[in-house]
Amino acid sequence: MTEGIDWIARSGARAKGRRPAFFDEPALDRLYSLTLAVAAELSATRERLDTVERLLESAGTLRRDDIENYAPDRAAGEERGESTRAYIARVMRGFQQEVEAMENPDPPIMDWVEKLSTP
Amino acid sequence: MKNDLPPPYTALTRHPMMPRTSHDEAARFNFLTHFNRYLSGTLGAGNRLAYETRVLPAFRAEHGRDPEHRYEIRDAMNRDPFHRMWSALKRNSMEMRQMNGRQTVLRQLDALDAQACQFNEHSGQLELDDSITQPVYQTCVDIHCQPGGYHSHERPGDVTAGANYDVGLFATVGGALGALNDGGGQALVAWARANRPDWRPRRILDIGCTVGHNAVPLAQGFPEAEVIAIDTAGASLRYAAARAAGLGVKNIRFVQANAEDLSRFPDDHFDWVQTTMFLHELSAAAMPKILREAHRVLKPGGLILHVEQPQYGPDMPLFEQFMRDWDAFNNNEPFWSAMHGVELEDVMAEAGFSHAEQFVVGVRAVVDPTIFPPSPEGEAEDYGRAAVWNAYGAWKAAPAQATGQEIAA
Numbered sequence: 015m016t017e018g019i020d021w022i023a024r025s026g027a028r029a030k031g032r033r034p035a036f037f038d039e040p041a042l043d044r045l046y047s048l049t050l051a052v053a054a055e056l057s058a059t060r061e062r063l064d065t066v067e068r069l070l071e072s073a074g075t076l077r078r079d080d081i082e083n084y085a086p087d088r089a090a091g092e093e094r095g096e097s098t099r100a101y102i103a104r105v106m107r108g109f110q111q112e113v114e115a116m117e118n119p120d121p122p123i124m125d126w127v128e129k130l131s132t133p
Numbered sequence: 134m135k136n137d138l139p140p141p142y143t144a145l146t147r148h149p150m151m152p153r154t155s156h157d158e159a160a161r162f163n164f165l166t167h168f169n170r171y172l173s174g175t176l177g178a179g180n181r182l183a184y185e186t187r188v189l190p191a192f193r194a195e196h197g198r199d200p201e202h203r204y205e206i207r208d209a210m211n212r213d214p215f216h217r218m219w220s221a222l223k224r225n226s227m228e229m230r231q232m233n234g235r236q237t238v239l240r241q242l243d244a245l246d247a248q249a250c251q252f253n254e255h256s257g258q259l260e261l262d263d264s265i266t267q268p269v270y271q272t273c274v275d276i277h278c279q280p281g282g283y284h285s286h287e288r289p290g291d292v293t294a295g296a297n298y299d300v301g302l303f304a305t306v307g308g309a310l311g312a313l314n315d316g317g318g319q320a321l322v323a324w325a326r327a328n329r330p331d332w333r334p335r336r337i338l339d340i341g342c343t344v345g346h347n348a349v350p351l352a353q354g355f356p357e358a359e360v361i362a363i364d365t366a367g368a369s370l371r372y373a374a375a376r377a378a379g380l381g382v383k384n385i386r387f388v389q390a391n392a393e394d395l396s397r398f399p400d401d402h403f404d405w406v407q408t409t410m411f412l413h414e415l416s417a418a419a420m421p422k423i424l425r426e427a428h429r430v431l432k433p434g435g436l437i438l439h440v441e442q443p444q445y446g447p448d449m450p451l452f453e454q455f456m457r458d459w460d461a462f463n464n465n466e467p468f469w470s471a472m473h474g475v476e477l478e479d480v481m482a483e484a485g486f487s488h489a490e491q492f493v494v495g496v497r498a499v500v501d502p503t504i505f506p507p508s509p510e511g512e513a514e515d516y517g518r519a520a521v522w523n524a525y526g527a528w529k530a531a532p533a534q535a536t537g538q539e540i541a542a
Contacts, residue, residue: 019287021239025232027281031274031465036221046221047228054168054229058160065156082156085143095138098167106171109222112215113179116186 149379173515234301259374295372316498318350334404341411424484434531
């Protein structure tokens with residue numbers, strides 16, 4: 015590991031330039047940072063699990079170096095890419111469905127409740 | 134690789150200076166690569182929908198007219214809940230790319246610095262100049278939200294800035310620049326060969342080279358040429374020179390210099406002066422100076438070429454201008470908006486290149502398409518990051534040479 019500097023602390027240095035506030039409530043900005051970072055970490059963990067499974071399947075045993083040096087071949091790369099895409103689709107469902115709703119908006123449900131309640 | 138899937142991070146070539154990624158560091162870049170595509174594609178469509186279904190109608194109701202400038206659209210969209218969420222996600226994705234790059238680089242900085250030192254001491258390809266001061270457009274904010282920008286160090290003489298840029302570029306552009314992040318430079322070589330098959334430039338100047346990923350392909354494509362790549366940021370050049378030496382490319386030198394003053398070079402010195410995705414990092418004061426200097430050092434008959442994202446121009450819809458402007462306000466690109474708003478042809482004309490000498494062509498990254506799928510275009514384009522550019526160029530008039538029709542590459 016690097017001598018003389020705290021690489022973990024320095025890796026989080028902020029970029030100079032005032033950060034835009036995207037929401038009126040600052041806590042919401044922080045919550046987005048937190049949630050997306052956690053989503054990324056879970057994605058990396060799932061990819062690691064896939065690596066472990068593939069290595070065990072092909073060799074029956076495992077060294078940690080094998081995990082660190084693993085590079086998927088074309089087919090495995092595509093399978094893992096598709097899996098990551100599906101993972102993102104699940105995590106981001108709420109946002110995606112909001113886009114879908116803007117594309118094909120529905121009336122408030124009460125409109126239907128009233129319509130169906132009228133003989 | 135399937136057209137709609139970015140390649141895995143491990144498809145990148147691990148040249149000697151490229152920081153080594155652990156399994157999870159590569160996996161984090163994979164997530165960000167996919168996430169960026171999802172943001173510009175699936176979710177990006179929501180920006181237009183929000184604009185057309187509620188933001189524009191509300192604007193018309195309030196003002197009794199349509200927006201007349203992209204800034205009016207920005208003000209209105211910045212109050213829209215969907216655009217706010219989308220922007221917050223995108224900003225965070227940029228920041229996470231930086232943090233992952235910095236963790237990767239900083240934990241192994243001793244090894245990277247030692248490696249760079251060794252290359253640079255022996256290659257003679259690095260020329261630093263302590264008297265070069267960093268211009269304000271470099272230091273006022275950290276461009277691209279890269280902490281420390283392209284000019285700062287974590288400790289004197291280190292390669293953090295350049296190494297972090299190189300290791301994470303893949304995630305930012307969704308893998309569209311190829312195995313060495315050099316698809317842009319390769320496109321220039323392909324373009325030059327297609328347009329001037331017999332042209333053999335002897336001296337090439339690349340201005341604002343950062344890590345040399347666009348300049349090294351010129352040296353490789355024209356091995357008989359001498360390439361000088363300049364930047365004000367010594368921190369980036371230390372990495373750039375070592376990267377080139379590591380790739381075994383010897384006909385390129387990295388020189389710390391400010392292109393506003395190229396007095397170290399005589400008039401009519403270079404056959405080709407190149408900038409790639411650079412002009413938008415300047416300022417309204419600096420850009421004309423640099424273009425004038427570029428004109429001065431370019432030989433008659435020589436080529437000047439500026440690769441940029443498309444200029445806005447009167448024909449580009451205001452909404453698209455607003456979307457392309459996102460980086461200016463959210464990714465520390467403070468000259469982006471003004472630069473893309475000017476008539477670049479007029480700025481080049483004032484620098485000495487008559488309109489008759491000038492041309493504009495489309496350029497797209499040259500990559501191995503079996504591994505690296507092309508950047509999405511149209512509605513799904515990741516504005517500002519797509520590997521599809523415009524090249525604003527000129528062949529400097531020479532008595533013996535007529536200007537021909539340029540073809541797209």
